[in-house]
Amino acid sequence: MASFDIDLVAGRSCGDCTVCCTAMAIDKPDIQKEAGVTCRHCRAGCSIYETRPPLCRDYHCGWRQLPILDDSWRPDRSGVFLEFEPVGEQTGMSLVLTGNPLKTVRQDWFIDFVAIGIKGDVPLLLGIPGPRGHQGASLLLNTPAMLQAARTSRARVKEQLEKELKLLQSYDFPPRRFVYSGHDVGATA
């Protein structure tokens, strides 16, 4: 997980969302779990909230930090888990499709967000989770073809996104190797 100075959107809270407690792979000395496996402490919120590990305490997804995203972008509603990622010298955004990926890339709000980002030269990564026990896949959307599409029409961006998604789905997902062990919160208690 990349570390950036965090400025949270005032008045915005996670509410019922627990997407990061499932979507993320965690490999820290005090907590480990595979991506796509819900933490066993996640029961209508964090059941160990007061004593949760520092990683969980400090973590906030992009939706908690970006005021331009409205409430419909909350990850459990949108199916888009947004994080900031370093891309070369720039800070980019990773858009991991945790809901129904094909449905998401066909939505006008998603297409428009991508088009604006691409035209504004914001590095955008499109990602999907891998199968259990494997790493996910992501690719950079800032290509000449996507820029051309963004300058042309929503339909062209949609077409391009569908192509990129197909590419991602054909990826040979490598197995995930964990450094730490002993605190696997993906395992049944």
Ligand code: SF4
């Ligand atoms: S994914 Fe974002 S909104 Fe959802 S629980 Fe995690 S930090 Fe909160």
Ligand code: SF4
């Ligand atoms: S311990 Fe961390 S990952 Fe597990 S439910 Fe609590 S906040 Fe989520």
